[in-house]
Amino acid sequence: MICYRPFELHNHTQHSDGQFTVPGLMKAAAAYGYAGIALTDHNAVTGNAEVTPALETETGLRVIPGIEWTTFYGHLLVLGCDRFIDWRFVTPDTIDTALQEIADAHGVAGIAHPREVGSPLMCGCNWEFRVTRWDLVSYIEVWSQEDPMSRTKNQLVMPWYDGLLNQGHRLAVSAGRDWHAPDSKAHLLTATYLGLSEGEVNTPNTLAALRAGRTYITLGPTVDLTLWQEEGCFGLGETASAGQGEVRVQIGLDERQAVWEQWNIEVKTVRLVVNGETAAEQPFTGAPISFSRELPRGWLRAELRGSHARGNGDGEIIALTSPIYLA
């Protein structure tokens, strides 16, 4: 059985330019109710050696070993490699080879903040690599930092991401806080929920969820999106058939509520997006929502829309899922 658990997948410590110690980061993440974090220091993996079973038991948090390849041409989140892959000499034209090396090392690759401002304002932060092997990229960080939709880079990334999906690439979504320092004030935080086998939080399950596309991102409420057809039930990242189907969306408002309730987050509608276009939208009343319709080839996702204390009006995006694919 697949069970979704909340993660923060983009974090830094003193092993690069962060202010956290590794234990300090783990305790701060646990306080926000995350079940797991990825340790993704810039070009450094040394922080992983500080993660002990005792620390994981104390915090109730699992740490996924990783690194943020911080190159001249973009930043790549690389999780779970069983050996070090040298990031230093990768160029826009050799990125596919590097991605294959990551896959050969049983790692998972995700693109960080692809539409961040580039040099010289933000050195190397804009994604300029010329990827052709998109099958070797598992996820895109479509939400970067806290209060994500207040940031231009996140507004710019969605059309690009949807364009990649429309080209037939299979890419999950992630939210990454790019967390560098302890908080001195409250922030509108995000979480990436990962669909884990039996809900068990560990590195193999985390990598498997990212590879399979079992993710959704949220400011707080939880989302359960399924597609029901005669052949059965399909979840995030799975491939159903084009044709008649019933899309069901269930929303939960209880999990990690203490973290997000201060932002007055209210889900007003649930939007069904098919191949990048709004196909249907229904008001959210608290009950499960169902869309029955003919579905074309391509992909679909659910978006929760509503209001929160940092937004303007009722159309703010509250959560969105990775796709279910339609063949």
Place this chain on the structure above:
Amino acid sequence: MDVLLRDDLKFTVTDVRRNVLLPFHVDKAYDRLVVLLHYGPKAISDPAIIMPQIEECVRLYFPAGYQLTEEDMKEYDQLFNFVTLSVDCDGEYVGCAHRHPPEQKIVISESGSSWGFAPHAASPGDWRVVLHVQAVVDGTVDCHIAVCGLERGETDDLLPSI
């Protein structure tokens, strides 16, 4: 204490996105290696220099027609030269200092290394520092680097000033 590598380099805008390879050989075991890096200037705040670059960034990376706000200008009142370094030994990656301060002192030893660097014996072998020239805003960045091998009991007082 032995100075194993010493170099003074100048970087200009043509060096941006360049990896500068600085190999050095270690022919005996030390207690530790110390890598010293210093570059400058760090911050450039002359509006005549930085505004054209900021405007070019807006053109490239912001939505068409985007106008810089007062908040933007508070954030972008300076641009920074930026050089990072990594180290490897006999082809094995030891670590990286991806940090912004323009003065870095990196210690590498078997018993423990600086943040971002794996514990690694200061052993004989073919070592290499790689300087990663991330940003040169204008003019010339003067960059000074030294790698020193220290014996057990030798203190950092012996390190050269760069």
